[in-house]
Amino acid sequence: MDVRSVIKRRLGELKLEQKDLAAAAGVTDSYISQLLTRKKLPPAPERTDIYFKLGKFLRLPALKLSELAAHERTEELKKRLAISPAPLFKEVRELVLRKCDRGRVAEIRAIFERQPFGELERLVTQKLLDVVKRVAKEELESEDWLKRVAEVNRRSYQEMRVIVLEFLDSDVFSVSAENRIAFLDPLIDSWDIDLNNFGMEIVLNRRLASEYVKKLEFVEREAGASSGEELGLKEFLGTPSMSGDVTAGEIEFLGRLRFGGGRPTALYYYRELQNLRDPLSFRGESGRGATARNSEGENRAGRKGAGAPRLREKRRQK
Numbered sequence: 001m002d003v004r005s006v007i008k009r010r011l012g013e014l015k016l017e018q019k020d021l022a023a024a025a026g027v028t029d030s031y032i033s034q035l036l037t038r039k040k041l042p043p044a045p046e047r048t049d050i051y052f053k054l055g056k057f058l059r060l061p062a063l064k065l066s067e068l069a070a071h072e073r074t075e076e077l078k079k080r081l082a083i084s085p086a087p088l089f090k091e092v093r094e095l096v097l098r099k100c101d102r103g104r105v106a107e108i109r110a111i112f113e114r115q116p117f118g119e120l121e122r123l124v125t126q127k128l129l130d131v132v133k134r135v136a137k138e139e140l141e142s143e144d145w146l147k148r149v150a151e152v153n154r155r156s157y158q159e160m161r162v163i164v165l166e167f168l169d170s171d172v173f174s175v176s177a178e179n180r181i182a183f184l185d186p187l188i189d190s191w192d193i194d195l196n197n198f199g200m201e202i203v204l205n206r207r208l209a210s211e212y213v214k215k216l217e218f219v220e221r222e223a224g225a226s227s228g229e230e231l232g233l234k235e236f237l238g239t240p241s242m243s244g245d246v247t248a249g250e251i252e253f254l255g256r257l258r259f260g261g262g263r264p265t266a267l268y269y270y271r272e273l274q275n276l277r278d279p280l281s282f283r284g285e286s287g288r289g290a291t292a293r294n295s296e297g298e299n300r301a302g303r304k305g306a307g308a309p310r311l312r313e314k315r316r317q318k
Contacts, residue, residue: 003042003068004035010058022158024057025050031162040166041076042069047137047168091177095184096125101192108193124193124200129170131202131214132187136164149208152186230259236266243270250276 011021022032027050034040045051045066055065093112100108112121139145143157150160163182189203189212199217206212233254237243253276254269275281 001068002072003065004038006060006065006068007054007058008036010060014058016058021054021057025053026158027162027165028158031165041169042072043165043169044073045069047133048165049140050165092125092184093121096121096128099128099184099188099190101190104192107195123198124191126171127200127216128184128188128191128202131204131216132183133168135187135204135209136168136183140164140168145208149182149186152208153182155182230257230264232264232266233269236269239266242266243273246273 007021011017018032018036019029022029025032031040035042043050051066051069052062054060055062097105097109097112108120108124112118115121140161146160146164147157149164150157153160153163155163160182163178166178167183187205187208189205191200191202193200197217199215202214202216204212204214236254237246237251250273254272257264257272
């Protein structure tokens, strides 16, 4: 069984039509038709909400369609990996170059043209796709956002939903001219890359993206760290007796610490936290310890407070 077979069978059992299914999923009749005639590969389950809507309408178990779709896509990917990657559409390459920072575009174009679809072209295109996909996925359920994008592309709301689903399903090897026109062009204002470390800055259209500047960096990390976080820090944060009252700011400080050799333990982070909180570890603006300055103030306040009862007692005697 596959996604198409299950959908067709349930439509027959429930005596429903494709147009009813399209309306329930918020897509066009044409999109459903292409899915059911195998002209389109089922979209990736993690990138779309369509399987939840289809399953609910067809009264199917929650994960039935998404599991079938994941299996189909895995089999299709195995077939694709056996084929050498083809060059991008000429229009997509031209768009990527047109959006490039003007001061670097000649250098980037020269690199692109050395190979039909070289490493740098794949890297840049993939990162542009990733950033725009993230925006599209976050906004998929926003009718207002979809209408704004539809207006830019002169499409209907339903057509735009279909285009979003297809766009979320594309990758660097399958991005089409329609993807270029619908998303990459209107959402991306410009991009730049540092060819020394391959860090990228992508500027998005402010009207269509709330966070309009994205910076992507490739950072070298220590071998002992896991996902950018020291194992000792994880152990420290997971021990309430050591880190029960640690604040977000203190965690950020501890996470920024770097080590040349050896890996710190949880006890190290506990001691570092105590040092961070100890006023004696820091100097005030005058160069004197903060605690010493505070102690002087407390002593003066204490002397003033101690003299007050004696003054009141003399007044009563008078």
